[in-house]
Amino acid sequence: MNDANQSGHAIPWFTDFAEGPLWYVAATVFVFGVLWRIVGLLALGRGEDKSVPKQSGMAGGIKAILLHSVPHGGFFTHTAFHVIAGYMFHIGLFALLFFAAPHVDFLRERVLGFGWTPLPDWAFIVAAQISFAGLILLWVRRVADPVIRRLKDAHDYIGSGLTFLVMLTGCFALQESRPVLAGIHMFTVDIWLIYFPFSRLMHAFTFLFSRYYTGAFYGRRGVTP
Numbered sequence: 001m002n003d004a005n006q007s008g009h010a011i012p013w014f015t016d017f018a019e020g021p022l023w024y025v026a027a028t029v030f031v032f033g034v035l036w037r038i039v040g041l042l043a044l045g046r047g048e049d050k051s052v053p054k055q056s057g058m059a060g061g062i063k064a065i066l067l068h069s070v071p072h073g074g075f076f077t078h079t080a081f082h083v084i085a086g087y088m089f090h091i092g093l094f095a096l097l098f099f100a101a102p103h104v105d106f107l108r109e110r111v112l113g114f115g116w117t118p119l120p121d122w123a124f125i126v127a128a129q130i131s132f133a134g135l136i137l138l139w140v141r142r143v144a145d146p147v148i149r150r151l152k153d154a155h156d157y158i159g160s161g162l163t164f165l166v167m168l169t170g171c172f173a174l175q176e177s178r179p180v181l182a183g184i185h186m187f188t189v190d191i192w193l194i195y196f197p198f199s200r201l202m203h204a205f206t207f208l209f210s211r212y213y214t215g216a217f218y219g220r221r222g223v224t225p
Contacts, residue, residue: 015183018190023110026190033197034205041209085137092131096167100124102174128171135164159201162192 108115
């Protein structure tokens with residue numbers, strides 16, 4: 001095997017394909033898929049509520065979004081682990097997606113046309129570790145808790161698995177001396193984007209609608225959601 005093969009330059013077509021045609025297909029599916037799901041959700045609407053409102057439904061909806069974003073009340077001991085691990089994963093992932101230097105460059109060059117100051121290397125490492133830890137803790141809880149295990153199905157594990165692969169290959173792709181690793185990372189990103197609108201990963205967009213609707217429903221009746 002020659003040096004080109006060893007360095008990963010033997011298959012530039014794979015990286016070109018993942019960052020070119022497949023990326024455009026994945027981005028298109030993602031954008032239109034997410035919009036289709038959201039429009040469909042809003043189009044469902046709800047029946048006219050003819051009851052006399054005791055409180056503001058809008059206030060109840062906003063309260064539900066804020067209240068259920070933190071452990072509260074008598075459920076604190078039961079939800080603290082899930083909320084803390086969830087925040088670790090989601091905040092870490094957000095930092096990686098939008099503030100990792102390679103992602104800032106990609107968004108500037110391929111999507112937005114402008115960028116911002118990325119995270120320093122040490123902050124990227126910290127964010128990655130926090131996000132990995134949160135994801136692993138959530139997965140362990142799903143497997144270990146018999147009630148949650150019964151409520152989950154293959155879609156939950158596929159979404160988590162794809163997200164883990166995207167993050168893992170992203171860390172490997174930092175080895176810029178091996179371009180094929182960047183291609184593998186981009187390929188997992190493309191698959192993740194295509195899968196996203198048709199999976200439970202859509203909760204990244206729909207959880208606000210769900211919480212608001214439930215809070216408004218109960219808030220109108222004077223019940224704390």
